[in-house]
Amino acid sequence: MLPIIHRNVGWIEVISGCMFSGKTEELIRRLRRAIIARQKVAIFKPRIDNRYSADHLVSHSDLKIPSRVVEHPREILELALESQVVGIDEAQFFDADLVPVCQKLANMGKRVIVAGLDMDYRGEPFEPMPQLMATAEYVTKTSAICVICGNPAHFTQRKTHDSERVIVGAADIYEARCRNCFEPPPREESDESS
Ligand code: ZN
Numbered sequence: 553m554l555p556i557i558h559r560n561v562g563w564i565e566v567i568s569g570c571m572f573s574g575k576t577e578e579l580i581r582r583l584r585r586a587i588i589a590r591q592k593v594a595i596f597k598p599r600i601d602n603r604y605s606a607d608h609l610v611s612h613s614d615l616k617i618p619s620r621v622v623e624h625p626r627e628i629l630e631l632a633l634e635s636q637v638v639g640i641d642e643a644q645f646f647d648a649d650l651v652p653v654c655q656k657l658a659n660m661g662k663r664v665i666v667a668g669l670d671m672d673y674r675g676e677p678f679e680p681m682p683q684l685m686a687t688a689e690y691v692t693k694t695s696a697i698c699v700i701c702g703n704p705a706h707f708t709q710r711k712t713h714d715s716e717r718v719i720v721g722a723a724d725i726y727e728a729r730c731r732n733c734f735e736p737p738p739r740e741e742s743d744e745s746s
Contacts, residue, residue, distance in 0.1 A: 560661035562664065564654050564666065564689055566684050567582075567665065568670040569670060570707055573696040576612070577612075579665060579667040580611060583595060583665065592634060593639065596620050597609060598622065598642055612723075619639070619641070624647075625647065625649045628657070629657070639667075642668060646680065647680070648679060650666075651684055654666060654687075673717075674737055698733050707729045707730070707734035711727060
């Protein structure tokens with residue numbers, strides 16, 4: 553899929569989909585290939601995600617790769633200075649500054665691979681993923697399998713009634729659903745922004 557790339561030309565790849573669609577697995581797969589090719593790889597995730605391990609990316613299937621936790625996207629610019637490949641997981645938990653940071657990294661000649669949820673539990677686009685997808689050279693949409701009917705699933709169903717946008721959890725709180733089986737939460741009367 554990727555064209556022949558001359559040295560020092562960077563680009564952005566986005567891996568995006570619902571929960572349990574294998575985003576982190578795919579990110580780890582791509583990063584492993586780069587490590588095998590002896591490229592310098594730096595991997596980051598936001599502080600909010602402490603589900604499994606603070607210093608590793610861990611997929612639901614228990615694939616692992618060392619990573620660093622950062623508070624703000626700006627930190628990635630400094631920490632990734634020496635790297636040829638930059639991996640970022642759970643990108644939806646970073647603020648909008650992640651977009652110019654990824655652009656800068658790519659402009660510096662780096663391959664930037666970003667994974668994140670495309671929609672929140674209401675089925676709404678989860679910033680900054682839409683902006684990243686629009687400006688990336690390559691976008692891969694991953695799908696899961698609907699736990700109700702077995703069709704391809706693109707939605708993340710929250711099984712609790714909490715209305716905060718970010719509640720960290722796994723199969724205890726969320727499941728993958730297709731368009732037909734997804735039940736978005738009732739809309740709040742006063743449309744409070746989270
Ligand atoms: Zn379904």
